[in-house]
Amino acid sequence: MKMVKIYLFTRFERIWHWVQMLLIFMLIITGFEVHGFYTLFGFESAVKLHNFLGITWCILVVFIIFWMLITAEWKQYIPTTQKLFEVAKYYLFGIFQGKEHPIHQTRESKHNPLQRLIYLGLISSVLPVQIVTGLLYWTYNDWQGWGLTGFLDLQIVATIHFIIAVYLIHFIIIHVYMTTTGHTPTAHIKAMFSGYEEIPEDTPVAVWAIKKPKNV
Template identity: 45%
Template sequence: MTAVATSDFIDKEEPKRTVMIYSRYERFWHWSQAALIFTLAFTGFSIHGLLPLGYKLAVQIHSWAAIALIVLWAFTTFWHFTTGQWRQYLPKLASLPAILKFYAWGILAGAPHPYTKTLKRKQNALQSLAYLWFMVVIGPALWSSGIAYLTYPLWAKMAAGTHALEIVAFIHLAAAYLISIFVIIHIYMTTTGKTPLHYIKTMITGYDTIPLSKAEAAYLAEDEPNRLKS
């Protein structure tokens, strides 16, 4: 997906158009990741005896789901860097105080959202910061400790007499709880759009109504007309 070279800030008075802002791969990645994370959470809690799925079956499903998620993350990391979409996760910190103020009490008072989604910047500063933390800290901690768990028979002799496995277990469990908290907050945030289902619908269809500059509208009409809804 080629981004149009525009300013990061587009006047809210620019004409709005319904545009596909999330590609098929972005939507596939999002929903596949969500399904795998829920599967891992359910089986993980079952392994610890908190849910009714049997231990052996839970371990098998958990292991295969973990491998699938690691493969998905590897392909998605490659996609982000080859398409330039990794820039979406670099937060504009100057706008963060206004975003925090809005979510702290402005949203309860019916204040307008201080951020306007654009073709180039789909996420506000708080979202970018949260996703960056998820992909750079929580995700790597989860899959690296998970790989260490899966390959424990290969390094068990080296770790004999140490607390290495306990440390791996602690990191994995802590990352799992952090990712669970992230998911809960993420689900709540999906209800804060124009309607409670607006953001979910956008991530299913890929389309949202956003302001477009003349340059962006001209570019899409000429080079990617399938992304514009008439």
């Protein structure tokens, strides 16, 4: 099958994805040390490192949100039920029978309906709640001055923060598995580094992308 390349992930997008991944990996490692699961950096250093990484991540997220807004890339995450069932059926059965993926990626629509739902849930709910609970945890000593002591309970904040950390580990495992389901196991991962995804030359999208005049 002859493949052609289409440009899917812009430079900033690739940078934010991999930097965010590194930060979240390190936050998971230091967070679980703070929780008491193991000793790696030593408790004090783990706490300091965790807080530093947490604040760095918050700053990165501000840039990501800004980028999403000015490039209108947030539209990529608008959920749709169109072909959602077909895509779910493909990942449950079709993929093991060598069937063709029901969706062809384009620059305007990078994600299939399932990815849209998963990524939307992640970036609109899971990650923001992790940031808010992290910041609340970090500013615990100020709660009284801010009049928050009556409304908030540290135990609840810490539990939500911990549960999301565990959720993220599960997300990463499924996410990495899903990224290996391209036409070769490393195709999507390479695309997240180079920006270019390979698709079969004879798919309607590829034909359109190649013939599309530059000014359209």
